[in-house]
Amino acid sequence: MRLALALARRAARRGEVPVGAVVVAPDGRVLALAHNRVETDRDPTAHAEILALRAAGARLGTPRLVGCDLWTTLEPCPMCAGAVGLARIRRLYFAAADPKGGGVEHGPRVLASRGHGPEVYGGIGESEAAGLLRAFFAGLRG
Amino acid sequence: MRLALALARRAARRGEVPVGAVVVAPDGRVLALAHNRVETDRDPTAHAEILALRAAGARLGTPRLVGCDLWTTLEPCPMCAGAVGLARIRRLYFAAADPKGGGVEHGPRVLASRGHGPEVYGGIGESEAAGLLRAFFAGLRG
Numbered sequence: 001m002r003l004a005l006a007l008a009r010r011a012a013r014r015g016e017v018p019v020g021a022v023v024v025a026p027d028g029r030v031l032a033l034a035h036n037r038v039e040t041d042r043d044p045t046a047h048a049e050i051l052a053l054r055a056a057g058a059r060l061g062t063p064r065l066v067g068c069d070l071w072t073t074l075e076p077c078p079m080c081a082g083a084v085g086l087a088r089i090r091r092l093y094f095a096a097a098d099p100k101g102g103g104v105e106h107g108p109r110v111l112a113s114r115g116h117g118p119e120v121y122g123g124i125g126e127s128e129a130a131g132l133l134r135a136f137f138a139g140l141r142g
Numbered sequence: 143m144r145l146a147l148a149l150a151r152r153a154a155r156r157g158e159v160p161v162g163a164v165v166v167a168p169d170g171r172v173l174a175l176a177h178n179r180v181e182t183d184r185d186p187t188a189h190a191e192i193l194a195l196r197a198a199g200a201r202l203g204t205p206r207l208v209g210c211d212l213w214t215t216l217e218p219c220p221m222c223a224g225a226v227g228l229a230r231i232r233r234l235y236f237a238a239a240d241p242k243g244g245g246v247e248h249g250p251r252v253l254a255s256r257g258h259g260p261e262v263y264g265g266i267g268e269s270e271a272a273g274l275l276r277a278f279f280a281g282l283r284g
Contacts, residue, residue, distance in 0.1 A: 038205045039205065041199075041200075041205075042199045042200055042202070042203050042204055042205050043196050043199045043200065043205055044195055044196075044199050044205040044206070044207065044225060044228045044229035044230075045187070045192050045195060045196055045225050045228070045229075046196075046205070050187050053186055053187060054185050054186075054187055054188075057183075057184045057185045057186055058183075058184055058185065060184070061184050062184055063180045063181065063183075063184050063185055063186040063188070064186070065186065077224055077228070078220055078221075078223065078224035078227075078245070078250065078252045079220075079221050079222075079223075079224025079225045079227075079228060080221075080224070081220065081221075081224075082219055082220035082221025082222070082223075082224055082245065082252075083186060083187050083221045085220075085221075086186045086187070086219070086221060087186035087187075088186075103220070103224065103250075103252070108220065108245075108250035108251060108252045109250060110220040110224075110245070110250045110252065
């Protein structure tokens with residue numbers, strides 16, 4: 001999660017919503033790193049999780065990331081939660097919960113609504129991730 | 143929808159699940175065309191809708207496709223439904239319903255769970271789209 005938080009800080013420095021994500025292989029190798037790039041890429045789907053899952057698929061040469069884990073600094077939105085399920089991620093670790101935009105423990109609870117899906121572990125590094133987001137949005141309003 | 147169905151047929155010829163999607167600008171121009179490319183691209187997120195939304199964002203130079211419509215041959219899954227919401231799509235038109243994997247009228251009903259979201263019109267060209275999918279999966283099993 002330390003690595004994902006470093007990516008989130010980098011996103012903030014670039015004017016992107018500070019979210020970072022890391023895909024880890026079954027053997028513990030880091031397969032893919034990404035931060036939010038929606039504005040930079042002019043891409044509504046360029047959330048950190050989507051970019052990390054895409055990069056991991058390209059690196060492994062398969063769209064099915066069986067046995068891989070995803071670490072992300074914010075509870076995934078419904079789009080990203082759906083992608084986590086499609087990618088066959090084994091364990092999802094996230095830091096800050098997102099009661100408004102989240103899709104895992106909040107809102108449509110995308111992963112819970114199906115019979116399968118990853119194990120989910122929330123709240124790891126939550127205060128740092130939430131602090132980054134609060135500072136970012138306070139800066140936008142300031 | 144005719145164009146989206148032609149893209150779905152092309153996907154089937156390439157061994158991809160036959161789904162096609164088209165983004166149309168407020169003035170009726172076709173902005174982006176895509177079909178499913180999950181296997182070809184080794185990308186778990188490469189559904190037709192995601193690819194079309196990404197291409198439309200790149201073409202318009204913004205991640206917010208305000209006033210644009212999305213036409214797709216299958217009810218979007220939760221990932222794609224989430225992306226449709228994030229992209230600020232105005233109207234979502236789809237052909238075949240997907241009681242098992244859909245995320246708009248079925249499953250987590252991603253768009254209905256929030257206060258905002260596009261107008262949704264299902265069932266346009268449904269029999270042709272459903273026939274393509276049935277033939278594709280029958281071929282896989284055959």
